[in-house]
Amino acid sequence: MARNRITIQDVANRANVSKSAVSLAYNDSKKLSEATLQNILRAAEELGYSQDPAARMLRTQRTDSLGLLLPQQLDKVLENPYYTQFLQGIGQTCQQEGLTLLLVPPLRGSMLKAIPYAAVDGFIVSGLEYDRGEVTALRQRGIPFVLVDSEWHEGVPSVELDETEGMRELVDYLLRQGHRRIAFIAIETDTAGGYQNWRGPVQRRMQGATESLAQYGLSPESDSITIVETPCTRLGGVTAFRTLWAQDERPTAMVAFSDIIAFGILDAAREAGVDVPSQLSVSGFDDLSEASWTMPSLTTIRQPIATKGRLAAEYLVEAITASSPPDTTHQQRLSTALLLRGSTGAAPALGPT
Amino acid sequence: MARNRITIQDVANRANVSKSAVSLAYNDSKKLSEATLQNILRAAEELGYSQDPAARMLRTQRTDSLGLLLPQQLDKVLENPYYTQFLQGIGQTCQQEGLTLLLVPPLRGSMLKAIPYAAVDGFIVSGLEYDRGEVTALRQRGIPFVLVDSEWHEGVPSVELDETEGMRELVDYLLRQGHRRIAFIAIETDTAGGYQNWRGPVQRRMQGATESLAQYGLSPESDSITIVETPCTRLGGVTAFRTLWAQDERPTAMVAFSDIIAFGILDAAREAGVDVPSQLSVSGFDDLSEASWTMPSLTTIRQPIATKGRLAAEYLVEAITASSPPDTTHQQRLSTALLLRGSTGAAPALGPT
DNA sequence: CTGAAAGCGCTTACAG
DNA sequence: CTGAAAGCGCTTACAG
Numbered sequence: 001m002a003r004n005r006i007t008i009q010d011v012a013n014r015a016n017v018s019k020s021a022v023s024l025a026y027n028d029s030k031k032l033s034e035a036t037l038q039n040i041l042r043a044a045e046e047l048g049y050s051q052d053p054a055a056r057m058l059r060t061q062r063t064d065s066l067g068l069l070l071p072q073q074l075d076k077v078l079e080n081p082y083y084t085q086f087l088q089g090i091g092q093t094c095q096q097e098g099l100t101l102l103l104v105p106p107l108r109g110s111m112l113k114a115i116p117y118a119a120v121d122g123f124i125v126s127g128l129e130y131d132r133g134e135v136t137a138l139r140q141r142g143i144p145f146v147l148v149d150s151e152w153h154e155g156v157p158s159v160e161l162d163e164t165e166g167m168r169e170l171v172d173y174l175l176r177q178g179h180r181r182i183a184f185i186a187i188e189t190d191t192a193g194g195y196q197n198w199r200g201p202v203q204r205r206m207q208g209a210t211e212s213l214a215q216y217g218l219s220p221e222s223d224s225i226t227i228v229e230t231p232c233t234r235l236g237g238v239t240a241f242r243t244l245w246a247q248d249e250r251p252t253a254m255v256a257f258s259d260i261i262a263f264g265i266l267d268a269a270r271e272a273g274v275d276v277p278s279q280l281s282v283s284g285f286d287d288l289s290e291a292s293w294t295m296p297s298l299t300t301i302r303q304p305i306a307t308k309g310r311l312a313a314e315y316l317v318e319a320i321t322a323s324s325p326p327d328t329t330h331q332q333r334l335s336t337a338l339l340l341r342g343s344t345g346a347a348p349a350l351g352p353t
Numbered sequence: 354m355a356r357n358r359i360t361i362q363d364v365a366n367r368a369n370v371s372k373s374a375v376s377l378a379y380n381d382s383k384k385l386s387e388a389t390l391q392n393i394l395r396a397a398e399e400l401g402y403s404q405d406p407a408a409r410m411l412r413t414q415r416t417d418s419l420g421l422l423l424p425q426q427l428d429k430v431l432e433n434p435y436y437t438q439f440l441q442g443i444g445q446t447c448q449q450e451g452l453t454l455l456l457v458p459p460l461r462g463s464m465l466k467a468i469p470y471a472a473v474d475g476f477i478v479s480g481l482e483y484d485r486g487e488v489t490a491l492r493q494r495g496i497p498f499v500l501v502d503s504e505w506h507e508g509v510p511s512v513e514l515d516e517t518e519g520m521r522e523l524v525d526y527l528l529r530q531g532h533r534r535i536a537f538i539a540i541e542t543d544t545a546g547g548y549q550n551w552r553g554p555v556q557r558r559m560q561g562a563t564e565s566l567a568q569y570g571l572s573p574e575s576d577s578i579t580i581v582e583t584p585c586t587r588l589g590g591v592t593a594f595r596t597l598w599a600q601d602e603r604p605t606a607m608v609a610f611s612d613i614i615a616f617g618i619l620d621a622a623r624e625a626g627v628d629v630p631s632q633l634s635v636s637g638f639d640d641l642s643e644a645s646w647t648m649p650s651l652t653t654i655r656q657p658i659a660t661k662g663r664l665a666a667e668y669l670v671e672a673i674t675a676s677s678p679p680d681t682t683h684q685q686r687l688s689t690a691l692l693l694r695g696s697t698g699a700a701p702a703l704g705p706t
Numbered sequence: 707c708t709g710a711a712a713g714c715g716c717t718t719a720c721a722g
Numbered sequence: 723c724t725g726a727a728a729g730c731g732c733t734t735a736c737a738g
Contacts, residue, residue: 408730
């Protein structure tokens, strides 16, 4: 298993041709006579020659692979089925274009540090909630990139979601159902200073909620409204439920910013003997497939996860292929849809409206 | 977004130092005086310099990434939650070692073609049921690799599973429960000529079944035993159920070679109004987390999926780091466990034994 | 149809 | 502590 030391030169020598001819045999064999080609291939075979991808990349300035820059460790990220679907979408494009996909988790805890080392033609940046220099580093890297589920940046390509609108619809519905004590369970980011300092998806989701609350004379600051942050995992949902249920004023509705969190809330509610939705309404965000099987099934805001991945990758491919920078920044916006299912209903004290 | 043309030479010029000094600044900054270092970093910053990963790889003969060679398109592969868990396991090791993970699906339909192009330090090869030259190509590539869920090869490192044993236990149990009309629903490979020509995991699983059947004077050739092949998807399970249920002699037990297939069988059985397990026993293989939530919960053979990924990656890292080829071929064998749950029971005609 | 030459951008001994 | 030189292995014009 020792490193292969056979180079194109060795093959050329053995076949009595130039290095160029050997290169042609692999990259543009039509330009060679059949005899020469066979001769070269035989020599390569006998020697056990294999091209060096790094040398090829350096020379061609092409890696034929896309990078997915991730906000967390690989195993953490994959705990959320969200990423499986997202990867599927990216995978469709990669397949079509014959590209490989490099998964790039933070290096020594930092997304920033991972950026210079990845041999890719472009990056899909996922979950960059809060820019700490990553965008600058990406620009400096000099290859195209697309932001997904990230803070919005002027002039930076991205795939966006109509999440504000989706959240507004959901909260509208809950308010109409008589809910006033509402808890928002947001995805934990390491922003300090509470929800006013949020950015990216959580900010936009809270924004929708805020707009909706305002119509009923409420705000995130109101006594009846609670905001908590929790890790984006099932366990995060369990924890959040327990915290909230231990309060004096229990909420009648819990609005989770992610399905996986909502699943955890459902688990913890069942364990605590709390009936959903008669005692507590619970909603999620994403519409993972599991959301329709839970007991009760989960009210949620659907987003086209795989499509998001596919579009991000398609844009990247476009930008990589383009000879010059596109004159117009690509900022796609995808719509969401409110799905009312079994986990939400009228607020306990009021009965159905 | 034009390609970055600033090289280490430009930075060196601007900082009035040699290229070596600039390289040192990034790779071994202790060897530089504080003043020089700052000087270089400032110049790099001003110029917007970014290292070229390909050049670095070529020079160092290191990519710091692992390749996962996949048997199918990325989006197909990720349809099976099996791979999510497997990736998590690999991810743990990558994280620990500061490695990235390159997903390498077949190139133009061929695993073989993808092998020479991936810039990786080693390959984890998944689901190479039937070798068509891949092993030779991998050897030729001159970098370490580990086979997982693949045909066994003399002298080739692999992570194996005690699947024969697991299957034997399962079929024993079914036979004791009075089942005689048993259908085996295998994962489709493109081997011609029926089960005798199978290799790799399906062969080993069928082997266990065969051994067990023999004790009751049965064999895969017996009239009461059916073998079908189906794609390893939920839909594959649905199709298999329908085919089998349309036969004159319906089986009383369906033994799927994968949980995801078993889920499809359960779906189709419910749809057909067939009660599991009173009319039909169904079993899977894998123990995906969903297996304990299905209705009824699924009897299956547990395998340590994430562990398999982690070990494969660990071995690879070892082999990459080792100065010389390991004197002993690494062929790990992991055990399986039969989990009896709600989807299996006594054969209909006989009642409980 | 084939070959000689240049160069992709970096790191690593080596010399000072 | 710093610099000049060599070379990693390939592809791409260019000339013939």
